[in-house]
Amino acid sequence: MWTKPDTKMRWWSLRFFPALCLLLATFAVKAEGAAVAVLYPEVRAPYDRIFNDILQGIEQQANGKVVTYALKGEEGLTHVKGWLEQNDPAAIISLGSHGKALADNLALGPKVVVGASMLSDLNISQGVLGISLTPAPEKLFSRLKQLAPKVKKVHVVYQPETNTWLINRAMRAAKDYQLEVQAFPAADVREAAALYKKILKETADGAQAVWLLQGDPTLDERSLLPTILRNAWNKSFVVFSSNPSHVKRGALFSLYPDNVKMGASLAKKAQNILKGIDQDVDPLDDLLIAVNVRTAEHLSLRISRAQEREFNLVFPLK
């Protein structure tokens, strides 16, 4: 039966809602004192979700307290230094592109671990430590063989100053997956365009694939990428990428960061660096997968329902 609720009782919470908000705020103050300090850029929503997830992973993995500092724009180093001195953390994790600069400029030695940023050969030569946003080549190759087992040869264009370390690692990993990597160094976009033209001319069957490197300065996303993807569709060869937005555009698949797990790996790396058992830059092992099923069907690749369930993102979205 219907009973008319007591209006006074029902609406009290609405009147006092702002007060309730303030009350809850008092419980949300973070504690101070830290084993790990995390510097991260303050970015607008929804991009802030990326850093929130990474912070969550760091907090899960770190032993002891974690303190965080949101960098606003080109903030002066003095303030950051003062904050670090005040907290005196055992390790520092610096996230985002500013992280690399901070690692240099703060001159705090090997305690700084850089994450959520592309790391280049130049950074490595400067002694930067951390985990690059670039997916580990062996993970990409494993997925490639799983989705398109007929692929034997992988073509990749790269800028030597940026990605030689990654290509060397890819060359080593390729053998384990019965793949041959044809790597073409290019100094700039113009040189890369000529190389891609040659690759596209020679690539004409499902036994070959083109690997697009994320963040490589030689890949022109506006003009070159559509040409590569259109050629891939017309000639039925595989394009895979380190960038999930390429999958939305028509690449077969991409691996992209699992931000929470990446945060945990950064915290672990910081612990290992403190113990002196890790002094490297690593590519990213904590990865999710995006797959374009329209492209897969066009390439006559059979994707089972079990496989599809494993995919974290499936395009087209509807």
Next chain:
Amino acid sequence: MKKLAFLAASCAVVISSAAGAFEAGEEDLLSLYGDEDFVSIATGRKQLLSKAPAVASVITAEQIKKIGAKDIEQVLETVAGLHVSRRDSAYNPTFLIRGIHSDFNAQVLILINGIPVTNVFTGDRSLVWGGMPVQNISRIEVIRGPGSAVYGADAFAGTINIITKAADEIDGLETGFSAGSFDTYHAWTLYGGNVNGWDVAFSMELSETNGHDEKVESDLQSVFDGLLATNASLAPGGVNTGKKSVESRLDISKDEWRLRLGFQGRYDVETGSGVNQALDFLGKGESERFNLDLSYHNPEFSENWDVQGTFSFFQTGFKTEDIHLLPAGAFGGLFPEGLIGSPEVNERHYRYDMSAFFAGFENHNVRLGTGVHYIDQYDIEETKNFTANPPPLPPTPMALTKVSGAALFNREESRTVKYVSIQDEWDFATDWSLTTGLRYDHYSDFGETVNPRLALVWDTSYNLTTKLLYGRAFRAPSFAEQFNQANPVAVGNPDLDPEIINTYELAFDYTHSGDLSAGLNLFYYKMEDIIRFTPVAMNTGDQTGHGLELEFNWQVTPQTSINGNYALQRSKDEANDHDAGHAPEQQVYLSVDHALPYDWQVNTQINHVMDRRRVSADARKDVDDYTTLDLTLMRRNWFGGFDFAVSVYNLTDAEVQEPSLYDSLQGFAPISNDLPQAGRSITAEIRKTW
């Protein structure tokens, strides 16, 4: 059109003034995730493909937030080919898709998490619907065209599926409060997390509003006043659109099991322009809807089987008090207190549905479905002070009495539905697939109906996908249409057949370099056996319609996106070869979203509604076109992590009217100057995630 051009120009000014780079130094992340929508998807939950190829639109929580929407009505108005109109009684929204209009809007199926919220009494969502707030909505999927082969009854003109937020879509505890014009207040709390290994999402939203009170010039009582030389009408007078609302949901899941509980309480809902098209500031209604959905989903039931079963219970009902069908002094003083009739209806719906995907045949994906639904209409009550007589005789007065039996407007009834369905998606050649679906429904009252679905999809080129679709759908007669009694102008008929629609669609989806996508849909439909009160409910009349929808989404820069659509439709009542009326023949929508430095965001949307014709016998001039401009300014992460937003709706205070009904039995429109809608209004909002 001049006004539209002006608004478009102001929009452009907003964009150009907001130029400027930001997030300098975060190019790595921007290049990885691209635009905002993409980052929301990539950091959010896994997206599911729709159950069958269709012409569909999806609106996400992020998009809802950007346009400053507070109710699903505002969200749905942005969808191509869908216009949110209003009926006189309680100012309930009517969702007009592709020109299909009826008084109760029963031709649109609304689901919450896949379960219908349809009331069997009138086939709508409740005579006292009272809106639905949006803070706990994850996304809204709108499928235009027929969906009966999958969803069964009432997926006729279109299907709207509202998906609520799961635990992993709420970052801990979120609270918010908004206040705005018409004494409107809204407060909400959302929680998402893991409790002892269970994923738990909880939401509570409270709101109240006095509503706008735009003026109605004349009403049904004005007509009687003219005939009887009396002065009883409350018109000219303001409409009554106040209401209070409680919306709460709990979503608990672990492994294959999921339990969802939902409650929608709507109280002190006012009568709009009157239940009987005569202004009434005394009448009030309330409705309560409760649902419990328990589902089991095992995608790895066996090697090739993905199995899902759902049991759901849905209780829905409304009651009213002091409903004045005509005001005090009606019929020359025959009713000094007014003509009073306050109904109450309650329903229980039990559903058991089971579906399974089988992937054991090469190049085929097969979906099987079966289910049983039992719907029980009970506890029908009515308090009234008259006995109705056939027009033109006035009703006979009596003391205000709680009537029973044959004196009630309807009766206790029940319905059992059993169905089986099969769908096969066959990749029969490279770039080609054919989806064939068929659903058989058996209704305990009107019998059988079979509804097929065909979809031929061709991946024409790298940029283009072409779809050719055919579908047949049905709308089950409501209990009002079957069992109405004691009302000489709307008499029920238990022998009704369902309404039928056959729809043909040709759709093109085009993407250009990832930043620009566009869609063009062409459609033709034919409705048959339309149910109308004549005054006995009859399957009478056919309607045909054709038209197109053009949509685009353009990520101009990482900070700026524009989306818009244009819809055109012509619908014809075949009985008189005249426009079917009510719905706009053309509609243009444009939304510009721009991210500014320091977490500021601005959204501008323009909606232009055109060419709303009258039905055949209605000699009134066409309803005036209108253009509304809405502006939402948002600042996130301010003063310790609070998000602020201010929205101005109908910024130019345009005069917006929705067409009032024409009474074809009596030959006039009781509310002659249409239903006035809200002028300019403003809302300010604050929210925080703890």
